[in-house]
Amino acid sequence: MGRRATAVLISGSGTNLQALLDAARAPDYPAAIRLVVSNRPDAFGLERARRAKVPAVVVDHRAFAAREDFEAAIEEELRLAEVELVCLAGFMRILSAEFCARWRDRVLNIHPSLLPAYRGLRTHERALSDGVAVSGCTVHFVRPELDAGPVLVQGVVPVLPDDDAERLRRRVLEVEHRCYPLALALQATGRVRVGDGGVVDDARPGERLVLHPLLARLAANSPSFGNEPG
Ligand code: GAR
Numbered sequence: 001m002g003r004r005a006t007a008v009l010i011s012g013s014g015t016n017l018q019a020l021l022d023a024a025r026a027p028d029y030p031a032a033i034r035l036v037v038s039n040r041p042d043a044f045g046l047e048r049a050r051r052a053k054v055p056a057v058v059v060d061h062r063a064f065a066a067r068e069d070f071e072a073a074i075e076e077e078l079r080l081a082e083v084e085l086v087c088l089a090g091f092m093r094i095l096s097a098e099f100c101a102r103w104r105d106r107v108l109n110i111h112p113s114l115l116p117a118y119r120g121l122r123t124h125e126r127a128l129s130d131g132v133a134v135s136g137c138t139v140h141f142v143r144p145e146l147d148a149g150p151v152l153v154q155g156v157v158p159v160l161p162d163d164d165a166e167r168l169r170r171r172v173l174e175v176e177h178r179c180y181p182l183a184l185a186l187q188a189t190g191r192v193r194v195g196d197g198g199v200v201d202d203a204r205p206g207e208r209l210v211l212h213p214l215l216a217r218l219a220a221n222s223p224s225f226g227n228e229p230g
Contacts, residue, residue: 003032004188007083009091010038014045015173016089016110016180021052023181031188035081037074039093061093071099087184097144105194107142108187110180112172114138114154119147124165135159135168137176139183141194150199153183
């Protein structure tokens with residue numbers, strides 16, 4: 001199978017986009033980043049795309065009266081670039097149920113918490129005020145409900161005694177940069193599918209594609225793309 005044409009949708013800094021671009025430089029990485037779409041013209045991720053020589057477009061949500069028109073404009077860009085898979089990477093717009101249905105099981109999102117805990121915003125502040133011992137990130141298939149959908153990969157980090165939201169955010173972001181390339185690779189190879197009880201890895205039925213030790217194991221199996229630095 002050829003490399004799966006992938007678009008990355010962003011709204012901001014794009015460090016997860018960078019992790020995906022870096023991973024996709026490996027010749028055996030199973031996805032190619034063919035397009036970057038930002039809903040914000042000032043997103044630094046656009047510069048990252050330019051440096052990586054990946055086409056980037058701005059589809060500014062403020063230019064559209066209705067969400068369907070905004071999404072139609074994005075989908076037109078995806079169609080023109082012949083995109084098969086989509087990664088939301090800090091894309092801060094909610095996609096409609098219709099969009100989610102048309103792209104079902106072909107859109108991934110990364111969220112800075114261990115879902116289903118802390119959906120929505122201010123994840124790190126809420127985790128700290130609850131006094132949790134671990135936090136992390138989740139890559140999941142997108143469904144119309146906010147920050148919900150079958151979990152593909154989770155990365156876990158400890159919450160340390162002197163953490164504030166910014167320190168925790170940085171620690172989680174580091175593990176995001178390892179999880180997202182791994183998750184996209186798993187999806188792009190067709191090795192995983194969404195079953196009744198969540199994501200199934202046909203090579204390892206019954207095992208969850210979650211938690212940090214698993215990252216190490218998968219990285220050992222796939223040294224060229226399993227453990228890219230952020
Ligand atoms: C990341 O922490 C990502 O998990 C989060 O936004 C940040 C984007 O950073 N996404 C969400 O909160 C979506 N619900 P980046 O632009 O540097 O990749």
